Amino acid sequence: MEAAAKPVLLIGAGHMGGALIAGWRLAGALAPDDLMVRDPHPGPEALAAAAWGAALNGPDAALAAANTVVLAVGPAAWRQAAEDIAVHLGKEAVVVSIVAGVAERDLSAAFDGRPVARVMPTTAAAIGRCAASVWANDAHARRRARALFEPLGAVVDLPREAQLHAATAACGSAPAYFYALVEALQSAAISAGLEPAAARILARGALTGAAVLLEASGQDAGDLRREVASPGGTTQAALGVLMGADGLGPLMERTVAAAVARSMQLGASR
Ligand SMILES: NC(=O)c1ccc[n+]([C@@H]2O[C@H](COP(=O)([O-])OP(=O)(O)OC[C@H]3O[C@@H](n4cnc5c(N)ncnc54)[C@H](OP(=O)(O)O)[C@@H]3O)[C@@H](O)[C@H]2O)c1
Structure with missing residues (x-):
């Protein structure tokens, strides 16, 4: 993964977030220092990442170092999660959301205007066999999302945000x-x-x-x-x-x- 994308801050390490951690580790895409994880009830992949040396639920002050924020909480939790962390992030941080259905406009507003990419992945990311659809208005955010997901499997660029509904239905699910x-x-x-x-x-x-x-x-x-x-x-x-x-x-x-x-x-x- 390109150096500019790191460190990566993963918000939510459940089924999908855990699969991303496993896939990045399997691909050697991240070193322990490159990964910060936040989750109130960390699952096995988050705990394994912490044992490996990644920062799990570290102090708020450390979040400013993150160059990429991967939002991987459930659709009901995303707004609170954004509210909790946006204030601690650096100005240059790029947000990559895998949350189904939530629009870039809403995400960008919640993250104080930072560039946002949306990705719809699959859980086989854990074994390097993800099929991910990527969309972003912002070319820099799109490149960043591709850098995160290319080590995990196939990546398809979508030309329109509205197509993420179809990508969710025909791929993520x-x-x-x-x-x-x-x-x-x-x-x-x-x-x-x-x-x-x-x-x-x-x-x-x-x-x-x-x-x-x-x-x-x-x-x-x-x-x-x-x-x-x-x-x-x-x-x-x-x-x-x-x-x-x-x-x-x-x-x-x-x-x-x-x-x-x-x-x-x-x-x-x-
Ligand atoms: N599962 C899939 O195959 C799949 C595929 C594509 C996209 N997605 C998307 O990925 C997202 C996550 O799905 P999932 O299946 O991984 O859900 P999940 O297993 O419920 O994981 C979400 C995790 O986020 C944690 N969380 C909740 N609020 C948080 C906060 N404020 N800060 C940090 N962590 C928080 C949850 O903790 P608690 O359990 O304690 O609330 C949970 O561990 C969803 O938005 C979904 O649309 C999922």
Whole structure:
């Protein structure tokens, strides 16, 4: 990570903030001195970072050294968090928010006009497999956000802030869709006659193996799907249901639309 971005101050080290800490450490992107963490109830990653030498819940006076502030608290907590720290930050600090739904205009006002970038990441940041969307009005803030997230996986620049609603719905939330698919397949495998232990191993193995193959082969998902589905075979019978008129396509449209609507609500209510 470029020197100008450090030290990084992480506000909120829960599921996502913890994944960022793990990913930065895994990538060697930060030294212990480069990381300050604030969280009232630090989780395992924050505690591990503190044991490594990062500053956990240090004094307010130390916050002035932070060149980048990563806001990773829940949408209900962001305003209070900003109020608590903005007064202690240096004038040059850049704010990078991963909070779903909250607009740059509101964030920048709460941080006394400092440049703000918004990022929508995924929890696989913890293993260097994040997919992050970045948007900022300010070119300096956009570069800063890219510097933070490039060591963690794929980064996509969004041309418009409004697209962050779609990025949240189709990417930030999407790991949960995959896990729900694994759960549903496990249940269906049990209904079809497998023991629970076998259903767990086989459903997880089949889907995670397919995900790894998707990445390793570089092929389109549709091509890989067609390779599994021989004409007149069992997979084709299954896909007749899964990809039918009331199947996965319309279900995913409704799923993503629900997340977009919620992201818009969160933005409107803060
Ligand atoms: N989880 C994801 O996959 C994901 C993906 C993309 C974006 N995001 C965004 O990331 C943000 C965090 O999500 P999350 O899942 O990590 O939530 P989370 O697990 O609840 O973590 C938020 C953390 O922030 C702490 N916190 C609350 N107020 C604070 C304050 N004033 N100063 C410092 N820390 C404070 C919370 O402590 P307490 O528990 O004690 O309140 C908690 O540990 C959300 O805004 C979400 O939209 C999440």
